Amino acid sequence: MATEFAPGEANRGPITVCVMLATLMQSLDTTIANVALPHMQGSLSASQDQINWVLTSYIVAAAIATPLTGFLTGRFGLKRLFLVSVAGFTVASMLCGMAESVTQIVVFRVLQGLFGAALVPLSQTVLLNINPPARQGSAMAAWGMAVMAAPVLGPVLGGWLTEDYTWRYVFYINLPVGVLAFVGMSAFLPKAKRGSGAKLDWLGFTTLSVAIGALQILLDRGEELDWFGSPEIVIESLIAGSAFYLFLAHTFTAREPFLRPALFRDRNFTAGSLFVAIVGLTFYASLALQPPYLQDLMGYPVITAGYVMGPRGIGTMGAMVIVGKLIGRLDIRLLLGIGLAASAWAFYAMTGWTPDVSATEVVVVGLVQGVGLGFLFTPLSVVSLSTLSPQVRPEGAGFYNLSRNVGSSIGISIVGALLTRATQVNHADIVEHVTAVNRLFQSPGVARFWNPASAPGRAALDAAITQQAQVIAYIDDYKLLMLATLAVIPLLVVFKGGTGTAPAGAATVAEP
16 A cells, blocks of 8 residues: 655644544454453343354454455545545444344444454554654554553453443444544545555455355354254355365466465465464454353453453553564564463463452463463564565465454354353263262252252252353363464474564554
8 A cells, every 4th residue: 555645744643543543443342342242142142152253253354354455445545445444333333232133243243344454454554654754663653552452451341331331332332432533534634546556356355255254154153053964054164165266276377366375485474374373263262261251150240350351461562562672682483482381371271260260360361361462473473474575565464364363263163162062061971970869969968959859959950060061161172272372383493583573564463
């Protein structure tokens, strides 16, 4: 995207404020809804699998639409696209708050993702355009603080709004922010010229989008429909496989494909794209697991759940500040190793959790996990993109972001499906030991609460068994995330050594 207005712009201050408002609004929506999920589930009468669609639909839509940003900017102009994105995101947020069913909120979250996908790259472009080279570093640092504030503010703000008002205000809060950003940019952002030669490989983009969309629907609905025992799942798998095959065939034969195969000759980029997909998988999956664990199993009020999840974002912010000073001085593989170790330890600690775990331990483990994330995202973006030539780096950054988002949505779907399946299996295993000859139920203290001979006693006993089955299922999910984190350690050997230097646009892909 070319520079559209000269450095030294007279309205630099108001434009910067509006841009940061748009960025914060979009970044918040990746975390603010998590803590409200249990309340949404009850309000919308959704299953555990279905409520995860609220997260995955947004992520997938944003992943698919992000590569279109450059084309749309060249076609319609930066200001027009920015205003449409802000307005569309704001209206979609209002519709999410008004949703009365799972289907409605998923559709509106897709719209949120589609309109919000361009906000982050456009925000960075505007800030770079209105600042001279000497001020661009400080401008991007200020923008980065708005992005990093989202993981801290999201859970706390979401918990407060849900507790004191309703989960719907998690989305309604975007209305005043979006209106301010829209009005400010309408008034202060100069009208930009349209680009001249923006082109898009529509066949490549369409086939990749269909493949990703079909795969995500398959993963979201598989557990509910008994996987390949359902004709729908079979059809979705055929569509995903066929679309992906067409995308690959077109990519290797087209003159100017949507994704150039030459990118993957760079081993840093190839390993980094796989690395970030798994990091996205583990991190966002754990974010989806924790709110229901804290609220449903531990009985935390939603605002308390938000408070104990907030320190994770503080750890990420602090670690990213430290990492920013260490890049260029230490081998990036060492920084990545520290991040993986911290993340793996956090998941290991979670495998020992029970509903009796203290709030202090939840905070400490979340803080360590946040530190691990901070040591991963920025160094990983640097090592993955710094060896690409400047001509192909924007395309590489787009695919890198796509890998992170797809990994995140797949991770959320997988742990949700495994949680449901494992809870059912564990419940059946535990019930086998609840028999009439079990002497435990002859104890007066036990029979007082769990008497299999009475309806209230059976209901209480079933609730206790279900809770134990869920605890074991959560432990299994956390073990899986720990193993997935450890599995990427061998990729550190693939990366070329060195301290690394941040490429232009690295901040784009450093967004957690």
